[in-house]
Amino acid sequence: MSGRRRALCLLGCFTCSVAYDEEVGLAMAYLEKAVYCGERRFTEWDVGESVAKAPKVDVKQLRWVASPNTQAAAGVGKMLEPKGCFVAVRGTFGTISSLLDAAFWLTDFEQGVCPGCQVVQGFHLAYLSIKDGLFRALQDFGCQQEPLYLVGHSQGAASLSYFMFDALVKNYTVQHMYALESPRPGNALFGQALRALLGSTDAWRVAHYQDIVVHLPPRGPELFQHALPEIYYEARKGREFKKCGIEDGSCSNRWWPWQLKAEDHDWYADLNPCSCGAKSAEEPQVFERFLREARRFAVPEAMLSTIILIFALCGRHGARCCRGFHQRQALLTQEFDAATQSLGADGQQLWTPLLEKAYAKAHGSYRAISGGEIAEALLDLTGCPTESIDFDEPGFDPQELWERLVDFKAKGFPMGCATAGNPELREVGLCGNHAYSVLDVRELYDQRFIGREFGYGGAQQQQEAGKFWLSGREAA
Ligand SMILES: *[C@@H]1O[C@H](CO)[C@@H](O)[C@H](O)[C@H]1NC(C)=O
Numbered sequence: 001m002s003g004r005r006r007a008l009c010l011l012g013c014f015t016c017s018v019a020y021d022e023e024v025g026l027a028m029a030y031l032e033k034a035v036y037c038g039e040r041r042f043t044e045w046d047v048g049e050s051v052a053k054a055p056k057v058d059v060k061q062l063r064w065v066a067s068p069n070t071q072a073a074a075g076v077g078k079m080l081e082p083k084g085c086f087v088a089v090r091g092t093f094g095t096i097s098s099l100l101d102a103a104f105w106l107t108d109f110e111q112g113v114c115p116g117c118q119v120v121q122g123f124h125l126a127y128l129s130i131k132d133g134l135f136r137a138l139q140d141f142g143c144q145q146e147p148l149y150l151v152g153h154s155q156g157a158a159s160l161s162y163f164m165f166d167a168l169v170k171n172y173t174v175q176h177m178y179a180l181e182s183p184r185p186g187n188a189l190f191g192q193a194l195r196a197l198l199g200s201t202d203a204w205r206v207a208h209y210q211d212i213v214v215h216l217p218p219r220g221p222e223l224f225q226h227a228l229p230e231i232y233y234e235a236r237k238g239r240e241f242k243k244c245g246i247e248d249g250s251c252s253n254r255w256w257p258w259q260l261k262a263e264d265h266d267w268y269a270d271l272n273p274c275s276c277g278a279k280s281a282e283e284p285q286v287f288e289r290f291l292r293e294a295r296r297f298a299v300p301e302a303m304l305s306t307i308i309l310i311f312a313l314c315g316r317h318g319a320r321c322c323r324g325f326h327q328r329q330a331l332l333t334q335e336f337d338a339a340t341q342s343l344g345a346d347g348q349q350l351w352t353p354l355l356e357k358a359y360a361k362a363h364g365s366y367r368a369i370s371g372g373e374i375a376e377a378l379l380d381l382t383g384c385p386t387e388s389i390d391f392d393e394p395g396f397d398p399q400e401l402w403e404r405l406v407d408f409k410a411k412g413f414p415m416g417c418a419t420a421g422n423p424e425l426r427e428v429g430l431c432g433n434h435a436y437s438v439l440d441v442r443e444l445y446d447q448r449f450i451g452r453e454f455g456y457g458g459a460q461q462q463q464e465a466g467k468f469w470l471s472g473r474e475a476a
Pocket of ligand 1: 169171
């Protein structure tokens with residue numbers, strides 16, 4: 001298609017379409033990308049390929065609206081072609097804080113105009129922190145009579161649903177609304193009220209393949225529901241999509257929880273809407289670094305999903321899960337963020353405290369997961385059968401154990417080992433009454449070695465990069 005026809009088509013789609021249109025979606029995705037360039041580059045419209053591929057904007061009428069408290073951020077601007085105003089809300093799932101402390105319980109929403117409506121507290125707080133700024137910018141740019149073009153990704157897409165509701169109540173005209181990879185924003189009544197306000201407005205929720213975020217918080221008749229109909233992209237790559245209902249079992253809801261993945265999240269029509277233009281060498285988000293780190297350590301994708309789902313499920317019972325521990329948890333998150341920043345997030349076990357925190361959150365507190373049997377923990381985390389081997393059992397055979405360990409390692413089984421309380425353990429650098437992870441099992445120079453990782457409070461003296469080797473004889 002020639003550039004000219006394409007431009008005309010885009011313009012045509014923008015002004016008259018009511019059906020889902022990927023060309024419109026792509027133009028909107030490039031507005032979303034621009035927000036990921038950060039405040040300075042956004043306000044100077046130095047936004048890489050978005051300059052050419054997003055709708056033409058008035059570079060004098062651009063505003064960055066953000067809150068340092070919630071890390072919510074959005075770009076607002078006036079568009080020249082097509083004429084209108086846009087609001088692009090950045091997703092904040094990219095930061096560890098929002099993931100760890102996402103408050104997934106319901107809170108009242110605009111009871112005056114939306115009786116019985118409830119929305120997800122964490123997303124709503126993020127929205128409230130930028131709401132006034134968004135409407136002030138629209139007013140300053142004279143957008144009351146202009147068509148609005150709304151786009152958001154992830155948590156930003158949930159915030160966008162609340163924003164759209166308020167904008168419609170204030171009699172703004174929404175031309176297009178594309179919510180990319182949105183979590184569930186609230187209860188069924190909120191969805192109904194939003195759809196009633198929308199009428200025939202072009203508003204969609206896009207979901208990609210096995211993205212986990214569109215399944216958060218978990219759905220239920222009395223609980224969380226999506227608000228907008230879904231456009232479902234059925235494959236990891238490619239642009240085949242299907243038009244679906246609000247909560248449609250044949251679309252994104254077709255997957256089991258353990259099939260869901262974080263890696264399908266930052267996607268729209270084969271481009272990443274959460275990255276600034278191609279030319280920028282942007283720091284990856286903390287969450288991406290976390291994923292990269294986790295992959296380096298071969299943390300199974302299923303386990304990553306488990307971490308995220310534990311958070312979500314726990315959030316559903318938030319009051320019970322976090323009562324009394326919220327302060328401590330917030331503190332840990334701050335410390336963790338500071339630590340990852342100062343370490344350049346290359347701290348080798350970056351995912352370990354996250355998993356531990358998720359696990360503690362699911363069980364009510366850190367105290368509830370302190371101590372216990374390794375086999376129970378592995379069963380709980382993996383759902384697979386486990387085995388404990390006691391070295392003091394009659395008939396214990398070190399040779400047989402060694403062969404089995406080598407076999408287990410080759411099969412990728414997670415392994416751990418616990419020590420008894422005898423003082424001579426100190427001589428080989430181990431603590432008594434303590435649990436260790438077994439990371440590796442190898443035969444070197446005719447000797448057998450078991451690589452271990454320190455658990456909490458491990459013996460410091462022989463530590464080398466959090467890992468040390470112990471001969472098989474010593475271990476047994
Ligand atoms: C929006 O329009 C309706 C119908 O014209 C009117 O009743 C209402 O007062 C308007 N609301 C605002 C906030 O201007």
